[in-house]
Amino acid sequence: MAKKTFKVKLPAKAAPERFRQELNDEQYLAVTHQKGPALIIAGAGSGKTRALTYRVAYLIDQGVPSNAIMLVTFTKKAADEMVHRAERVSGGHTQGMLAGTFHHVANIVLRKYAETLGYHSNFTIIDRSDQLDLFKLIMGQAIPKDQKTRYPKAADFSDIYSLAINQERQVDDIIAKEYPQYTELVNEIKVILQAYHDRKRATNVMDFDDLLVNFLVFLRTQPAADKLRHRIRHVLVDEFQDVNAIQADIVYEISRNAESVSVVGDDAQAIYSFRGADFTHMLHFLDKYPGTREYKLEENYRSTPEILALANASIAHNINQFQKILYTNRPTGEKPAVCPCADKELEAHFICQKILQFRDEDIPLYEQAVLFRAAYHRIALEQALVEYNIPYVVRAGVRFFEQAHIKDLLAYLCVMVNPVEQVQWTRILSMHPGIGDAAAQKVLSTFISEPNPLEAFVALDLATALQGKRVRAQGKTALQGLQQFFLQTACNPQDGSLLPPDQWSSLPELIELITKYITPFLELRYKDWKERAGDLRELGNFATKYHDASAFLSDILTTIPLKGESIVDGSEVEEERPLVLSTIHQAKGLEWRVVFVLNCVEGALPISRAFGDPAALEEERRLFYVASTRAKDYLFFTYPEFVPSYMVGDMIGRPSRFIEEIRGDNVFEEWDIEL
């Protein structure tokens, strides 16, 4: 029986007046006067996120139901924060708003409509490392052993595949331009890419690219999409400079009949072309919607004039960009400093001591950050931070869910949710002692083609099924344990049939059971197994928010809690909030009072791969720009003058060209760092 509902609506406040006070003229117009399409070109630190937040709040104030708003941002965390703040600003409710990354939004929609595209609704998502595993599996079957070295690595296959999809390019073209060494193998490579594609379909699996592609296909071909289009009246997209062709098309498709579509971006901060992003989509947007209103937010609220001057001087060397002149009304401050250090150790010591000095001057650690081009550049610094007893978090490298033990655990949930999934089965089987990759494939082949492989596995008489196949006795025994495990956790004990998800134990309990089961394996494999088991328990805590495993599995992939960052909020409230170490890419959208940019040498920033490629060098310069504009008050560039190298002996570290080319502009001071 349907319940009666009564919706309470909070009284509208005099929003425009209040917003008027809290925004500058450009922001105010962009927030309140938008109808139809709008392109907001916003410089670094210009409060574009603030403008978007206020726009959401404004719409809600105007009586737009929150589920009629779609807000797409670069990270899900950014979306959550924005929605939360919009809620506070407007005093309205934001429930039902479609908000998050493209991937997150796609996942939400596809969960509902997967069947219209020929998937089962319990499809699972694979991340990059699963993708690599799947490629390896296929390559193992398709490529003769002695030919292996001639072929691209799994990672190359993954990149080629991704480029083909995200830039809508032909495989021939990609190989000719980016992988000329494999030109002779084009046809063989295509066969493997096709096999990968087919295998995903057959096993009810989507990778990150599929989420986007299928979302677009859904919008273009399915009648049900009209319902969604009808509901979504206002579309807001942040970081539009980093969308790829498919994401841009998604925006166009979903906003076809919308009342407003606002996209915000800064071409100077486009740093994701390696995954198909292209800031010229901002231009295409103007073509696509001829009546587009353009707003420019050029006042920077973040940095001192000195820091801004350096950033402006640097980005001026990029030819390919929109014209923007950033200005600030902040009072004058310290000039940015370039600090050559004898070697990496000295560089690390300098940074640590400087950090402590700032802390003494009442700039807490969490208001300071150290940024770098590549995750491994931080290693020397980390050692020093430990010596100096400076607490820090790392936002780089391996994601929390990408760690082997986390993936081990998730594999069990995956198989229960989507039993036809082969990569996760392989992972589960081969973690048992006595079973390696080869044996896992043999075992897998005995049950994977059954309608329900999980039921088939539990019912399997291992002794007869594996007779004559070279599988160790130890492995066979171990697998009996696995059968028992699945029988007890996921199956009806009477007939061994797989229970429907609503009859499983609660998710945290399930995770605890799996943890218990796999801990002995972790103990065999890892020295630090205790910590890893601890991570798994934390994962159990995290899972209390979720009711079904399927949502949990997809969420954990689309919400990226990073390794090192606690996934349980509030667990370290008592301790000092730590210093942030981050790749420049991960620092996007963030700000600190003090920023150090590490290892600013030729070859690292810009990275040597970009040498000789003008477009790539411009992107590297944008990275330099992003790093510089994260700083509010103090900015340091450090680099080691001697770089040990096992290839050619020690090399002299030449300072980054991005520093050299602005030397004449008098925008930084050079410091002497001495022992």
Place this chain on the structure above:
DNA sequence: AGATTTACTATTTTT
């Protein structure tokens, strides 16, 4: 033959 251990090498960036 295949599983497991050990030694070695080269590191971009990520939803």
Place this chain on the structure above:
DNA sequence: TAGTAAATCT
């Protein structure tokens, strides 16, 4: 650190 190749068990 993680992926791979070669060496060594079973």
